[in-house]
Amino acid sequence: MKNYILKTVAPIFLLFTSLLSGCAFEDNLHNEITLDSGKAGAPIKKDSDLYQTLQKTTVQETAQQAEEPPCVEFIYPLNLRLYDANLNTIGIKSINSDAQFSTVLENLSGDQSLSISYPITTTLADNTKYAVNNNAELNIALKNCTREDIIQYCNDIVVPPTENPTKFFWRVKYAETNDNTYFSGKFSINPGSSLVFYYNNKEYNGSWFFLFVDDKLHLNIKLEGDSQIAKYWSFDQEIEMEGTNILIKTLPKNINLEIMLTPQKVYNIGDFGPSKGIVFYDKGEYSFGWRYIEVAAKDLKDSEWGCSNSSIIAARNTELGSGYYNTAQIVNYHDNLINYYLNPSVCNSINNGTVLAKEATKYTQNYYNDWFLPSVDELELIYKNLYLKNLGELTDFNYWTSTETDQNSVRTINFKTGEKTTTSKVPEKNTIKARAIRYF
Structure with a gap:
């Protein structure tokens, strides 16, 4: 199969809207790709970068005699799964040549798509595999x-490119199927493979680089020191690169890193932030991976704070910058209970299985999904900088924080009076409200 040697460089921020794209190279080299049995990959739409690249790489040799030799060759046969506009399967085609592959790509209508089964193995031009x-x-x-x-x-x-006016971070992304031990943390990667890991208002220096082990792409991370965090984040593991995510294959659960982009513009209190929330705090400079805090545009749905008569001592932080860490501790605590959300009696018979921190973690606004509950000091700033100025459509209810007081109660603030209060983790229904916030 012949492949045009592409000479395009995609800006990093386009990762949010397209598949990974990048530099190609002018070596007169060939790779081979073999198809193993496996599950169908994600549908490849006709207007995608990958589809267009496949079209160029499957053009018959006679049509590109003036082109440079290809980097990749498929080894046939392989199967393609075809989909209609609603992503319903409409057929599976066995492909035996570049010409057949090219014909399928050319004849697919604009609202259709196709997928290839994975995993596959590539033989690279240096006679190694990937x-x-x-x-x-x-x-x-x-x-x-x-x-x-x-x-x-x-x-x-x-x-990130040094001239780009955007800060790049790789945050530990929460998902119920992931290892979420450090999901409130994020990495800043510097040129030369050095890194900083930001977690719980602390910085941890280290290194980060890619390598191949047994024909598979690996990521090697090493944090300095002998702390528990350094031990956790010092490993060499196989990874999968997919879109804006890096999946680190660890047992028993994988770790997922997701790219986060923070535009470097100046915000004032009361401005709309990147997520269309309202900015309520500016610490004046970037540290620990953020400078501003914005609050969501609407309240979270009514939920209990969590399991009553249970202590989450790690979620008792009050200061600015601790809300995300508190929230992560609350979610991890309840996730680690056996089936708490469907059977809350495993913790306490008075609970209904809702957890406010979980709702905040699942919240999405303007495509941003890194929300959490404010600490008591963060909530106080929302009250002073927004509520008292009639910004944010906040009400004169009590509002939850992520700051636990003891095994049965939590810090709240009464927005009618500004008083800091203590509220039961299981209050009367619809009596306490909550807003999610995010750092950027």
């Missing part, structure tokens, strides 16, 4: 010729 697990990694294989090229590509993705 395991491909998804569309994003296929895109990498199609556009890069050697292991060194792929490693350089990955490095370019995780390290």
Whole structure:
């Protein structure tokens, strides 16, 4: 299969709206790709970058005699799954040549899409192999010729260009199927593979680099020191690169890192933030990976704070910058109970299984999904900087914080009076409100 040597560089911020794309190289080299049995990958839409690249790489040789030799060759046969506009399967085609593959790509209508089964294995131009697990990694294989090229590509993705007016972070993304031990933390990757991990208002220095082990792409992370955090984040693990995520394959659960982009513009109190929330705090400079805090545009749905008669001592922080950490401790505590959300009696018979911190973690506004409950000091700033100025459509109710008082109660603030109060984790229904916040 012939492949045009593409000479395009995609800005990093386009990761939010497209598959990974990047530099190709002018080596006159060939890769081979074999198809193993596996599950169908995500549908590849006709207007996507990957679809267009596949079209160029499957054009018959006679049509591109003036082109440079390809980086990639498919080994046939392989199967393609075809979908209609509603992503219903409409057929599976067995493909035996570039010509057949090219014909399928050309004849697919604009509202249809296709997928390829993964994993597949690529034989790179340097006679080494590369395991491909998804569309994003296929895109990498199609556009890069050697292991060194792929490693350089990955490095370019995780390290922001110095001239770009945007801060780049890789946050530990929460999901019920993930290892969420440090999901309120985030990495800042610097040129030269050095890094800083921000967690609980502390900074941890270390290193980060990509390598191949047993034909699979790995990520090596090493934090300095002998703390529990340093031990956790010092490993060499296989990864999958997919869109704006890096999946680190650890047992028993994987760790998911997601890119976060923070525009470097000046915000004032009362301005709309990146998520269309309202900015209520500016500490004047960036530290620990953030400068501003914004509050969501609407209240969270009514929920209990969590399991009554249970202590979450790690969620008793009050200061600015501790709300995300508190929230993570609350969610992890309840996630680690056996089936609490469907059977809250495993903790306390008076609970109904709702957890406010969980609702905040699942909240999304303007595509941003890194929300959490404010600490008591953060909530006080919402009261002073927004409520008292009639901003944010806040009401004169009590509002929850993420700051636990003791095993049965939580810090709240009465927005009618400004008084700091203590409220039962299981109050009367619809008596306490909550707003999620986020750092940026």
